[in-house]
Amino acid sequence: MTLTHPSRPVRPMPKSAFETRLLALAARWETALVVILVVICGLNTAASPYFLDLHNLFDSTQIFSEKGLLVLSMTLIVITGDIDLSVASIIALTGTFVGFLALHGVATPWLVVGGIAVGTACGAFNGGVIVRFQVPAIVVTIGTMSLFRGISYIVLGDQAYTRFPESFAELGQGTLGGYVPWEFLIYLAMAAVFAVFLHRTVFGRDLFAIGNNAQAARYSGIRVQNYRFLVFTLSGAMAGLAAVLFTSRVGAVRPNMAQGWELEVVATAVLGGVAIMGGSGTIPGVVLATFVFGMLSFGLGLINVPGIIMSIVTGTLLIAAIATPIVVRRLRLALERRREGNPRG
């Protein structure tokens, strides 16, 4: 190309590479989350002698492992620029299905496969309606949120399924070496898989492209609708997996299971640094945010704080966490502007 604008040599920034990298690290949202997590753990230790106990700590991971799984797939959906509000209801429907199968003597492996299959089907239904009829995801999933749980209510009413094979209970209640719950290990493994998927594969890059500008992504040959269908189906599969673990851990299925989780899951993703309008976010960020919420509710539980106070605290934390970086950025800009007031100074 003819040089109309000869590219000028760019002046190097007057900072050492190390300093730059350190600053970049400090500016990362994940760093702030680590600090928040450490502070919460510190407060928990001060508040209760039972907190710093290996057994209790591992036990507490069961509070958030199932939600954490949902957060992972929700992260992909929100990055793509959509939202899935039906995940908790998929758990209810899937749990009901698994309970029904168990009641009729289906063996454990098939309970797991069946549960994940039903969840996947629910997710595919969401994705199919969204993509096929071009209805906004928030509308479709608000609809299926009532629909999926409604089916569960029709089947169960005020009854519950409580008969499961013993081997099935091992999934949600068993541990590795008496300490590490299988659930937590499954969660960590899935987090690693999602991290690689989102940050190190072509699919992940394409999701970010879609979330930042779906039109330009489409004009670049990215199959936007296929991806949207895919992430909703994946979200259903993860909800199916979470339902299997939940059912196994609790040993009972009621239609109100996991009620209200969808908002906690979205909140965790946002706390983890996922832009609610899509286009940015990281798996390490949302994993840290999952731990933050988990440790917070574990600590509050240890000092016997009632559930309603707990939700006030988590709500406040969420707003504070989102507002802080914005306020800090404003302050920094104001300082810079003042410094620029003395060009030579």
Next chain:
Amino acid sequence: MTSQSETDRPILSLQGIKKHFGGVKALDGVDLDLYPGEVVALIGENGAGKSTAVKIMTGIYRPDAGRIFVAGEEVEVHDTRDAWRHGITAVHQETVMFEDLSVAENIFMGHLERRAGGFLDWKGMRRRAAEILRELESDIDADAAMNTLSVAQKHMVEIARALSHDSRVMILDEPTAALSQAEIHELYGIIRRWQAQGKAILYISHKFDEIFAIADRWTCFRDGAWVGQGRIADVTEDDLVRLMVGRSVAQLFPKPEVTIGEAVLEISGLGNAREFDGISFTLHKGEVLGFYGLVGAGRTEVMEAIFGLKPIDRGEMRMNGKPMPHGSPREVIDQGIVYVPEDRQHAGVILPMSIRDNLTLPLTRALAKNGVFLNDRAEQAVGNRFRERLSIKCASLDQKVSELSGGNQQKVVIGKWLATHPGVIILDEPTKGIDVGSKSAVHAFIAELVRDGLSVIMVSSELPELMGMSDRIIVMHQGHTVRELARADFDAETIVAAATGLGRLQEKRHA
């Protein structure tokens, strides 16, 4: 209009202003003097630093170095209020208005007038607003809601807002973009009255007819540097273009001598339900095929359909002699056809993503390990190669595309496609909204592409560009191809007649 007394001392004077953003210098020591009763035209390509200079004068940016003088006194302009205090106001290119508020409220927004007791003086402000509008000979009602006004009327309110400040210096940044010819003449009248009142006017425009009609003097920036200034009476259009781009207009269309090869893309009888029908043409190797038509003639629709973005109900497409099924953009790209859309910001680039990620977007899969895992090193290499080949002006490939100028963003879009080694590149209004210099860079680049054996389809509404670059021109009218002309038969009148539907009638009469 000539300036008489007091012209020895400028009202506003910029001296040696410098400003850089990150590693990119936007202004590198520019000077600018505005005298009372004079209109100065500030000229320069997009990215020359004109808007940055305006933002420094109005206090939106602070200069890194240099001095600002108002009536001979050195001042600092910290914010818009400071600028108002010094009598400097600007009418910006894009109007920012409060749509649901009234005209008077919009005019006084930011400097609402108060009466005793600290209450807002709405009566006074309404009266003043009506006065200013009358002064502008505008019939806009000061109580009307903004959202009931036309774009031109909104622009008039923007000018009224500037006038509400009692300014000595009026800056007009591309003021005629939304105005009709009659309204432009009204604006000239307003500017002449300001001159008579002894105001200094800075007029920023790309349109030479306006500059020659209204300006007394010119000042030219190029690449953030001051190039020169002088009296309009002493220069010609050609002189100004040369100053802006550093060379003459005569070189503008570098049509290369390329031997046209065999047919590459053959389209026959293409049609869909509403937008176009009976589209047939053949694109040959090394050819530039121009598409002309009025807005709404269906040119973009045809190109988007070929690229797989719109449905096709009838017709046949053949690529390199083989039938090409109508598929998704991905499949079309794999066939070697790529499309640079007209709407660069929304469909071309992904602004919040890095230059590298944009450049490799259609390629990530081809570069990836096992077709799945991202290959950073290969992507960086591709990024570097096309940054160099297209001379994309940036500090680093990690920079966001949103930080680039429009011309450089266009280079990113083109680079993204070239990286896929296409055989056919469709350019939809490739030079729309970019300045003279970048335009000729795009033209030179098209020439280079066909020399390399690519085939180009160029959709353009600019006839000189189309006639300068094309081997053949196809004219569309209301969704149909109505005329095809070989380069030897290019004639502006014939082409425009065909585009307006006249050519078709004539042909029928001849038949």
